[in-house]
Amino acid sequence: MSVLIAAAALPCGLLIGLLLGALGGGGSVLAVPALVYLMGQSPHEATAGALVVVAVGAVSGLLCHARAGRVRWAAGATFGALGTAGSFAGSRWSAALDPGVLMAAFSVLMLVVAAGMVTRGTRKSERADAEAGSENRSENASKNRSENGSETTAKESPPRAHPARLRDAVCLREATRLRQAVRRSSSGRPTGPHISRTSPAPRPRPLRTIVTASAVGLLTGFFGVGGGFVVVPALTLVLGLEMPIAVGTSLLVILINSGVALATRAGTGSLDWPLLATLAACAAVGSHLGNRLAGHLRPRTLTTSFAALVAVLALAMAATTLTGL
Template sequence: MSVVIAAALPCGLLIGLLLGALGGGGSILAVPALVYLLGQSAHDATAGALVVVAVGSVPGLACHARAGRTRWAAGMAFGALGTAGTYVGSRWSAAVAPTVLMTAFAGLMFVVAVALVLRSLRERRAAKPATDAASGEVADAGALRAAPDAQDPTEAQDSPGAHPPTPPPAPPHTHPARITRPVRLARIARIAATATAVGLLTGFFGVGGGFLVVPALTLVLGLEMPVAIGTSLLVILINSLTALATRAGTGALDWPLLTAFAACAAIGSYLGNRLTTRLPAQTLTAAFAALVTLLAVTMAAAAIPRL
């Protein structure tokens, strides 16, 4: 086993762990690892990263699907809507100078770090009301036990002199289609725009775009976070395969290196899926955001002087 392939093993394992645990985002580490640690050119790295991302997403997708956390119809529709962006991004990437590509990639990593921090803050705010509600229920239960002679609200309603509440006035009649049609069209437009943006990033940078897919599936489609993570892996797989098909024949890939890298990513993805039940998602997200920020600063320092 060569030194280069041996170095690819821990890199692939780390990327797979993040891919399985966070449902994307970890794939953004594939390009810097291939360029700075494994000696690949910028264009070969963005193409090779697609192989790593596609293979690494399969075990995680299988685990999430087995647990019922994958919406196949929504994922395939989202991935199909992004194929045009994937094609354009792949063609555009081949025409860009390597230094420009790596500088843009450093900028993308800054954006990903900010998105991860915002995602962590949203999760923290969403978890706080649930904690407060649970504390309130405990307090209410204690108050009822402390005052057993308190009057039952149902008895107060049945007592003489009690009057039933006045029902609210009926709203004016409006045809449902006049309200729902513009809402549906706006929602479809948002989904298509987001899917196209994810496909563009996948084709241009060789990343899965999970940092965009998970929030989009949560906010636009209304999926819960565990389901959004499982479904995002299906979208990442579709986008990666589309970008690989577009780039076919445009360069020579180091298949022994990529095979070892992708195999470790697949193992890491399986293990990362197990981590989601053992480690808080906020801890993983915060640690990953710090790592991405550090890599972005390093890449920008190395690429900008060469422009």
């Protein structure tokens, strides 16, 4: 590894780690372009070497989420094990593909990642605005109630209801609840105003789980990326995990898939281990710094800027690759 390549690996690794730590995923997609265009690696070597960076980033993030209790080890290990066949097939397929076609496909993947990050950032911003609006409305309602309560106490107190009327109202309410319970037990589902708003957990579908896990493994093995933008929604929709749990568990799935893909590619060509070790170490340091900076930056601005950078790089890669075909 020359001095110039080492000098290029330091800022690239830090940038990848910063994005991983600040955004929680997506930064590893920059590892392949950096290895190809800045460090002189071939597309096959780059997609294989990027798995080292992905694995190191997954380990560091997994430790943080595990300490916070946001990892479902059994579910993640099962989902990752089901994706090993897809990871093996994707690695073999990528190694046999023409380098130009591989880079053209990777540029398409980068555009998909950029669009997905913009969509996810927009949804998070809309959700945050809706929550802030509901909080403001509840605060205004409580203020109005307190003001109306103070005015009512200042005035003459309203007449109290007769005890017999209160007893009749209670009996009527209890009879209504009893009729609703009878209807629920006979129909098998809740009716009336007591319908539960919590969505039930999805029923386990083995075939759907196997297909989804294999597709995730195929993506990791073929492109050499973690695929967190696919793993997290898959764990949420297929296994019914909550979003924070899905994010932490996805790192276990990524670690398993990247490990299988790296072991599959180990015999297909030589890897520059000193270069990859330097890049991965810088990415680990940058991920730690990104976690600290995440609370001081506007998430939507950071996500939009990163998506724009990925889109520009994807278009440049596509133009370079298509002219060389």
